[in-house]
Amino acid sequence: MPEVKINGVDIFYKITGDGDRVLVILNGIMMSAESWGGLLPSFTKAGYRVLNVDFRDQGKSQSSPVTYTISQHVEDLKGLLEHLGIAKCNLMGISYGGQVSMLFALTYPHMLETLILANTMARLTQYLIAIGESWDEAAKLKDGKKFFRLAMPLIYSDTFYEKNWKWLKDREELFSKILTAEWFERYLRLSSSHGDYDIVQHLTGIEVPTLVIASDKDIITPYHELLLIHEGIKDSKFIIIPEAGHASCYEKMEEFILIVLGFLAIND
Amino acid sequence: MPEVKINGVDIFYKITGDGDRVLVILNGIMMSAESWGGLLPSFTKAGYRVLNVDFRDQGKSQSSPVTYTISQHVEDLKGLLEHLGIAKCNLMGISYGGQVSMLFALTYPHMLETLILANTMARLTQYLIAIGESWDEAAKLKDGKKFFRLAMPLIYSDTFYEKNWKWLKDREELFSKILTAEWFERYLRLSSSHGDYDIVQHLTGIEVPTLVIASDKDIITPYHELLLIHEGIKDSKFIIIPEAGHASCYEKMEEFILIVLGFLAIND
């Protein structure tokens, strides 16, 4: 489990596969480099070397010694890519990771071959601020089970609840075991990093081939927020995963994989 | 502020207006007889005598001395109507109140002239059970402000948050002041009254003229749950309030009022 000190913080990363082409994956705010086990084999089989990374304050990476805004992760990632000698990559970000990915694309466009954005947003709406406050209240309880119960109905779709109750209840147990007080403190710092994030006007500056994935039942980042991104980024393709909520990469894993692989294929 | 002992519990009610025709309003689970101030003048002006009522464990009604299921409210309402000498009424129920209303229509159809169902459901889906668990966790904190922050993003639409941030923040303050420990205990009993509520197969038994109101952004009781009710009740009209969430009677009060008044008018 390699890690490297970037901008004064130990950043954990994981490389899987040995293809020439690199796929970097940036996590949603509650995820980590370990969250992608189900998807990795498909990407590596397709010839990609996958780089998973934990943001500072996330997963196995070190806590941030300083306060920061979301742009800090752009610098951390750039440092990591340079350390690894990766000059160009395909960058995929989910939700919070998608926000970081768009900022990266605006700052270091020459390091990207393609950009993949799933269930993410280009601005903080009042509704997203309210969801952030809701999850912050939940996090402050520092209880994994309560956090799961309080936060998940916004994340998974009603369709998914209907068909995967046991899986969700198992996951609730898992959360209650692995979410420590420290996890919640780190989560709260990540959550407070958004600042007044709004890059809608800058989207036209993203010129790298881009894939935008929405889910039809995503409450947090609904269709029209993804459409806004698609309309802003000229060279973007737009796809909807039906019968899925915000966690499309879990709810409809195979659909998610096939869309990503197809997009990578046409840009190969 | 009249109240009367029904089935051993003091039930609070309020009568406004003096028309011949009676409109009975059953509250959503977090509401009370006092929640309808903005809508009453339109109903009384249209010639209706409005009966607002607090369920046992709600508003100013007494706490229930016994455990009960949601059907108990049907008996309480029937007792109240008999006490008041109301032989027939138009019955309107929102969300939880809509569930009670449908049960009432199945049990005492001869007491109804029409039935109005807004943002409600004929069954407990797994998703609704999860939302129930979420709100129960929030209620157990016995803190009005936290409860508001944790529960509201599922209730109000993103559109409403965008345009009414200050109103919502004022309401958050209000909740923090008026939601007492006792309120939360009573809420939790109401919340646990659902049992295994599922009346989908019985809907064809409702023969009274019925209005079904859905909102296009209702996460809790989405369009397809209301469609299910509309398809089940033969003599039902179905209308959607656009750009609104679960709290359509607040989010789009005038649209809500006009639909109800129009429905009452064609059945007059």
Added chain:
Amino acid sequence: MPEVKINGVDIFYKITGDGDRVLVILNGIMMSAESWGGLLPSFTKAGYRVLNVDFRDQGKSQSSPVTYTISQHVEDLKGLLEHLGIAKCNLMGISYGGQVSMLFALTYPHMLETLILANTMARLTQYLIAIGESWDEAAKLKDGKKFFRLAMPLIYSDTFYEKNWKWLKDREELFSKILTAEWFERYLRLSSSHGDYDIVQHLTGIEVPTLVIASDKDIITPYHELLLIHEGIKDSKFIIIPEAGHASCYEKMEEFILIVLGFLAIND
């Protein structure tokens, strides 16, 4: 069957009921003053005097001796209202009639108490131009049955076709009998009257209380075109009729009536 010469053309109109308040109804392009039989009793019972009118080149009104644009109907209507001594009215327009109604509201706002707009548009999109071309080709065949078959799949929803096949086939027969060569010539002149209709920027000038009705399956004037109108007219209420296409006043007649009556009631 009264008619009166307005701006050099005999305009047919029909008055039903004798209430103090007046409801003027403007037809869709393929309709006429005779199309509203099913809805009239509800409006008159509610106390409205209903004025139906045929545009020049429509129904029993005279053909236009001159070429004209859609604004001509505004002047014709104004003349008719003056002739009838109607100083103020509630104006309801469907589709083409809705376009005329908005132009009337911009030109003679003092003559309106309220405005009701159903399944209409504030601009000609390229798609609407293509539909216009399609129907013009169909009209040029001067065969009622062919016209019905060619034009109706865009007008009625799939849901309506599923449940009303016989009614639609009867109507196809009716069209084949009553649509004469002259009807088609007049239709083609009405159809060519749109010019470069686009009043989106002027909608903010409409200040009269307005009701906007959309249908969820309207292909011709879909939801977003009605939303545009709602967003433009400040004092407007917006309602969706579900499971209906462009012909909402036929497909869901009772829902249509109740929304209109409710809107009139809150503005009474």
Added chain:
Amino acid sequence: MPEVKINGVDIFYKITGDGDRVLVILNGIMMSAESWGGLLPSFTKAGYRVLNVDFRDQGKSQSSPVTYTISQHVEDLKGLLEHLGIAKCNLMGISYGGQVSMLFALTYPHMLETLILANTMARLTQYLIAIGESWDEAAKLKDGKKFFRLAMPLIYSDTFYEKNWKWLKDREELFSKILTAEWFERYLRLSSSHGDYDIVQHLTGIEVPTLVIASDKDIITPYHELLLIHEGIKDSKFIIIPEAGHASCYEKMEEFILIVLGFLAIND
């Protein structure tokens, strides 16, 4: 331009690429083997040998000497695959071609590796029958330009009309040149081949890995018809192409390609 006599009819086909894996493409009713020029390079580059084929009465294939139902194409295709020595293939069908593909999957499942179904239906609804009648009336005029104007508004989305007016007008010209009287006679025979097509109950018999593609603005085969197919075929993936109508493979060609390539990749 190879052709071969199958079941007494010269069937035209075209092979592009030389991969080991075969992708067979079945056309929509108004298309032909020549319609796929824009998509072929992506498929061949990805290593597929593509077999395009014209149904009897379509494109360069011979007219049918006998009347037939849609199942006849299944036998013709089977004969062609045997003639070419193709034991197994990936079968992709659009609209009418999708109907044939599902019938093929039910009859000769051992000849399929995967099945790709775009903008198609498992049953003839009353609405589809009405559209069929509409297009038959249009075809009987035997005029390419009129046919284009009359039929296309149901096929392309309003979004596509808005952005591609010139392309559509050029295509209108093309239709007026290449659609001969014979083309229309052949079209009418294809159109009459549906019989009482309804395979909804048989979908569970399709066990081959399947991709189902819907468009959000498809009027002819709307979302719920594709959902029906997805729910019927157990091992199926479901994707929506947004801002597109029935002609998704033209309207959003790159999105269409990437979804197909991704699906083929995960089943490779």
